[in-house]
Amino acid sequence: MTRLPAALTADRNGRRATALKLLPLLAAFWLVISGHYTPLLLTLGASSVVLVVWVIWRMQIVDDESLPLRLVPRLPRYLLWLGGQVALSALTVLRLVWSPRSGIRPAVGTVAAADLPDLSKVVYANSITLTPGTLSVSFRDDDIEVHAIQREGIADLRDGAMRARVEGLGTD
Incomplete structure (x- = not known):
C-alpha cells in the first residue's frame, strides 16, 4: 500500500x-x-x-x-450595515431621478484597495456595485475603478467607511 x-x-x-x-x-x-x-x-x-x-x-x-467559514460570525452584522447603506443610496438615487432639477453629475474615479487581501477586494468591489448609484468597473493597479451617479459617491467611498467595514470582516 x-x-x-x-x-x-x-x-x-x-x-x-x-x-x-x-x-x-x-x-x-x-x-x-x-x-x-x-x-x-x-x-x-x-x-x-x-x-x-x-x-x-x-x-x-x-x-x-x-x-471562508471564518466570515460567518461577522457576516450578519456587515450585511445589516450594507442593507442600510443600500436603502439610503436607493433613496438618494430616487431623489436625484425624480427631482425637477437634475443633480446627476456622473463621475469615474478610483478607490484604493492595494493593501487588501484578494477576498476583501472582491467583497469591497461587490459591495460598491450592490449600492445603488455606484458601480465597480474594474481593478486598475490594485485600485478599484468606480462609476458613480454623483461625484459625492466616489468621495464617500474614499472616506473609507465601507472599506473599514470590509476590513472588519477579517477576510485575511
Whole structure:
C-alpha cells in the first residue's frame, strides 16, 4: 500500500475539516427553510445534508479559500450595515431621478484597495456595485475603478467607511 506524502494528507484533512464545518451550517439552513419537523422529514433532511457534505468533500471543491467559514460570525452584522447603506443610496438615487432639477453629475474615479487581501477586494468591489448609484468597473493597479451617479459617491467611498467595514470582516 502506498502512503500519501505528508503535505497531501494535511491538505486532505484540512478539506475534510472544512467540509465537516459545513454540517451545522447546512443543517440550520435546511431547518429554517423547510419548516417541517416530523421525524421522517428530519431524517431525510439530515441524510441530504450529510450527502451534500460528502459529495463536496469527494469533489475536492471545498477549502478555506473557496468557503471562508471564518466570515460567518461577522457576516450578519456587515450585511445589516450594507442593507442600510443600500436603502439610503436607493433613496438618494430616487431623489436625484425624480427631482425637477437634475443633480446627476456622473463621475469615474478610483478607490484604493492595494493593501487588501484578494477576498476583501472582491467583497469591497461587490459591495460598491450592490449600492445603488455606484458601480465597480474594474481593478486598475490594485485600485478599484468606480462609476458613480454623483461625484459625492466616489468621495464617500474614499472616506473609507465601507472599506473599514470590509476590513472588519477579517477576510485575511
